[in-house]
Amino acid sequence: MAMAEVTVVPMGTGSPSLSKYVAEVLKLVKESGIKYQLTPMGTILEGDLDEIFSLVRLMHEVPFSNEGIKRVVTTLKIDDRRDKPLTMESKVKAVTSKMGE
Amino acid sequence: MAMAEVTVVPMGTGSPSLSKYVAEVLKLVKESGIKYQLTPMGTILEGDLDEIFSLVRLMHEVPFSNEGIKRVVTTLKIDDRRDKPLTMESKVKAVTSKMGE
Amino acid sequence: MAMAEVTVVPMGTGSPSLSKYVAEVLKLVKESGIKYQLTPMGTILEGDLDEIFSLVRLMHEVPFSNEGIKRVVTTLKIDDRRDKPLTMESKVKAVTSKMGE
Amino acid sequence: MAMAEVTVVPMGTGSPSLSKYVAEVLKLVKESGIKYQLTPMGTILEGDLDEIFSLVRLMHEVPFSNEGIKRVVTTLKIDDRRDKPLTMESKVKAVTSKMGE
Numbered sequence: 001m002a003m004a005e006v007t008v009v010p011m012g013t014g015s016p017s018l019s020k021y022v023a024e025v026l027k028l029v030k031e032s033g034i035k036y037q038l039t040p041m042g043t044i045l046e047g048d049l050d051e052i053f054s055l056v057r058l059m060h061e062v063p064f065s066n067e068g069i070k071r072v073v074t075t076l077k078i079d080d081r082r083d084k085p086l087t088m089e090s091k092v093k094a095v096t097s098k099m100g101e
Numbered sequence: 102m103a104m105a106e107v108t109v110v111p112m113g114t115g116s117p118s119l120s121k122y123v124a125e126v127l128k129l130v131k132e133s134g135i136k137y138q139l140t141p142m143g144t145i146l147e148g149d150l151d152e153i154f155s156l157v158r159l160m161h162e163v164p165f166s167n168e169g170i171k172r173v174v175t176t177l178k179i180d181d182r183r184d185k186p187l188t189m190e191s192k193v194k195a196v197t198s199k200m201g202e
Numbered sequence: 203m204a205m206a207e208v209t210v211v212p213m214g215t216g217s218p219s220l221s222k223y224v225a226e227v228l229k230l231v232k233e234s235g236i237k238y239q240l241t242p243m244g245t246i247l248e249g250d251l252d253e254i255f256s257l258v259r260l261m262h263e264v265p266f267s268n269e270g271i272k273r274v275v276t277t278l279k280i281d282d283r284r285d286k287p288l289t290m291e292s293k294v295k296a297v298t299s300k301m302g303e
Numbered sequence: 304m305a306m307a308e309v310t311v312v313p314m315g316t317g318s319p320s321l322s323k324y325v326a327e328v329l330k331l332v333k334e335s336g337i338k339y340q341l342t343p344m345g346t347i348l349e350g351d352l353d354e355i356f357s358l359v360r361l362m363h364e365v366p367f368s369n370e371g372i373k374r375v376v377t378t379l380k381i382d383d384r385r386d387k388p389l390t391m392e393s394k395v396k397a398v399t400s401k402m403g404e
Binding site for chain 1: 104106117118120121123124127128131138139140141142143145147178180182184189190192193195196197199200
């Protein structure tokens with residue numbers, strides 16, 4: 001099980017607003033059944049690393065397919081720790097508990 | 102007002118666990134009074150862009166100062182939109198409302 | 203054909219030096235036959251997007267397999283433009299020619 | 304002395320081509336006198352960390368000022384090693400020499 005943060009950003013849309021493109025991509029994430037969290041700066045995925053790679057590959061296609069976009073910049077950051085389980089909750093709690101919260 | 106995502110990662114610590122370093126950096130963020138959100142993959146800041154730059158510069162020093170670390174990799178991603186206010190809540194809501202949630 | 207920038211960073215190595223880990227990963231890239239460029243901040247790949255995904259998946263495993271590392275943070279940034287060919291040379295030249303160089 | 308990789312990306316331009324925006328930003332880098340390298344995926348800076356922060360702050364303003372852009376996403380990745388000098392040449396050479404090149 002690994003964790004990843006993903007952004008899929010269409011270029012040259014003609015408008016500063018990107019939320020409709022993000023919503024289309026996120027629908028795909030939701031349908032995949034993978035555990036995810038939408039943050040103000042990206043989408044965090046938690047699951048099997050091969051499934052994450054497959055899903056990100058599909059996410060990247062969404063603006064091309066649905067919206068006629070000609071250029072997409074996708075970022076993927078993987079945090080993969082294999083000596084102990086890494087979950088969204090445990091990662092945040094490990095920090096906040098050390099802050100005395 | 103801008104939004105930013107920051108990670109401050111010490112290299113060569115000798116242990117796969119990074120949470121104590123993240124906690125030290127986050128204490129500084131908390132003391133600064135800036136609006137922030139800790140996610141499983143980074144820290145999101147919302148505020149004046151010059152204040153964000155100043156704070157990130159200080160965050161980057163924490164592992165060197167407190168922990169004797171010799172190498173730090175810091176990432177900063179700024180999302181700055183000037184035609185309308187950008188807040189953590191409004192960004193997430195713009196997406197989820199378009200998903201029908 | 204797409205372009206991508208990749209970094210594969212082992213956590214908790216005990217030393218600030220990372221070049222031996224990067225060299226192991228880059229050997230794999232070289233053997234793959236994909237077009238690449240090593241920069242001071244990452245490795246740039248140019249080629250078929252599915253091949254890039256497959257290669258990055260393998261690159262991410264290298265520090266776990268060869269070096270006994272327990273945590274790896276891998277970043278991938280894809281720039282995929284489909285209205286015209288995108289090559290490493292053409293991207294740089296498009297900028298420098300507009301600077302009058 | 305630290306190293307950094309920067310991208311300044313205007314959103315919603317109406318065209319998939321971004322090179323004219325990158326060229327405007329790079330003119331500022333060139334005028335600053337800081338050591339830099341343009342790669343197909345970003346701009347690498349080498350120098351004093353405070354100077355890098357100041358320059359990146361200015362780079363981020365360019366698309367707003369020169370081009371009437373309403374939203375800019377800027378990424379900054381700092382690699383700061385303090386036990387030995389870190390230069391663009393030495394970083395690449397440390398890797399290639401370990402590959403036997």
